Amino acid sequence: MALVDAVLAANEKAVIVKLSTYGPMMESEALKGTFYHQHAHVEAHLDASKCCDWVSVRP
Amino acid sequence: MLGVAGAVKSAKVLPSGFGDVSVGFIDTRDVGAVIAAVVAASPSERADLVGRAVNLSGPDQLTPAQTAASISTALDTKITAVEASDDDMRRGLAAAYGEGDVADAIVLATKLVREGAISGEVSTDPALLGMATFPRLRSLGDFALAHASAFKEADAAFMEGGASTAAAEGSS
Numbered sequence: 001m002a003l004v005d006a007v008l009a010a011n012e013k014a015v016i017v018k019l020s021t022y023g024p025m026m027e028s029e030a031l032k033g034t035f036y037h038q039h040a041h042v043e044a045h046l047d048a049s050k051c052c053d054w055v056s057v058r059p
Numbered sequence: 060m061l062g063v064a065g066a067v068k069s070a071k072v073l074p075s076g077f078g079d080v081s082v083g084f085i086d087t088r089d090v091g092a093v094i095a096a097v098v099a100a101s102p103s104e105r106a107d108l109v110g111r112a113v114n115l116s117g118p119d120q121l122t123p124a125q126t127a128a129s130i131s132t133a134l135d136t137k138i139t140a141v142e143a144s145d146d147d148m149r150r151g152l153a154a155a156y157g158e159g160d161v162a163d164a165i166v167l168a169t170k171l172v173r174e175g176a177i178s179g180e181v182s183t184d185p186a187l188l189g190m191a192t193f194p195r196l197r198s199l200g201d202f203a204l205a206h207a208s209a210f211k212e213a214d215a216a217f218m219e220g221g222a223s224t225a226a227a228e229g230s231s
Contacts, residue, residue, distance in 0.1 A: 015105075017094050020112070025168050028177045034164040043112055055097050055105065056112035057187075059090045 016054040018042060026058065060084060060202065062155035064209040067130065067138055074143035074151060075123035076169040080179040083116035084126070086197040088205075090115065096192040104190060113184035118196040120180050126199060133200035134211045145170055 020039035025031055039056070046054040063074050093115055097105055121129060127140035143151070145166050152162035172179040187193060203210055 015098060017097050019090065019094060025171075025177060026112075028168075028171060030171055030176060031164070031168060034167065035160055036164060036168065047110060053102070053105070053109045055108045055110075057090070057094055057097065057115050058112055058181075059085050059093075059115040 016046060016052055018046065018054060018056040020056055020058050060199075061206060061209055062152050064206065065155070066151065067210045068212060071137060072139050072141045073123060073127040073130065074147060075126070075140055076143050076145060076148045076166065076173060077123055077179060078142070078173040079122050079124075080172055080175075081120040081122050081125075082172070082179040083118075083120045083181060084199055084202070085115060085117035086199075086202045086205075089117075089194060089196045092194040093187065096190055096194060097187075100190060100192060104192075107186040107189070108184075111184075111186070113187055114181045115187060116181045116183045118198060121199065129199045130203045130210060133203040134207060136211055 018039070020026065020043070025036045026040050028036070031037060039058075043054075043056050046052070046056075066072055066074050097108060119125075119129075123140035123142075127138045131138045148169060149162055149166045152165055153159075156162055156165075168177070171177045197205075
């Protein structure tokens with residue numbers, strides 16, 4: 001998250017492409033608490049910032 | 060996939076905890092290529108992607124048996140898929156990635172896919188596919204060939220040829 005904030009602070013026009021794990025794992029309640037769900041927090045943070053273009057790719 | 064390459068190489072078996080579920084493995088090189096395409100795209104080209112999380116899948120949805128067959132064909136070596144218990148998978152993954160949360164989470168996710176709690180089949184988002192610069196995705200066979208030394212012992216004939224060549228060079 002600190003890295004995200006640093007990128008945003010450095011360049012408000014930044015395009016961030018975030019690499020995460022694939023969708024069904026992120027959305028599974030059973031996987032809450034594992035690293036899969038940490039990605040969702042970053043996406044929420046990026047979305048709330050509203051200061052850059054971002055895309056989250058979930059392979 | 061490389062986490063089980065050792066078993067493929069040493070015992071010619073592909074351990075899997077996915078049961079008969081199909082999974083769309085994607086080559087890590089293609090993940091990088093897709094991300095590069097998104098970064099390099101013009102604002103209009105990526106307009107449909109901004110502010111979204113988009114799924115990216117490999118070109119083929121393969122069961123473990125089909126995965127083993129694909130690797131077999133690519134490496135010209137018979138590989139057989141074998142069902143691995145969660146404990147076996149955890150031990151193997153821990154050996155490859157280290158003990159801890161990653162191995163545990165992968166085992167849990169694999170179990171949930173096997174049991175149908177979450178889908179193993181994910182389609183690539185149409186907005187990604189619609190990009191003019193979306194790359195051609197490599198097959199699992201392409202991946203196996205690129206990592207052949209991890210999956211397969213060096214070919215005996217090649218080794219003999221190489222030894223002969225080295226001997227000839229040494230004698231000249």
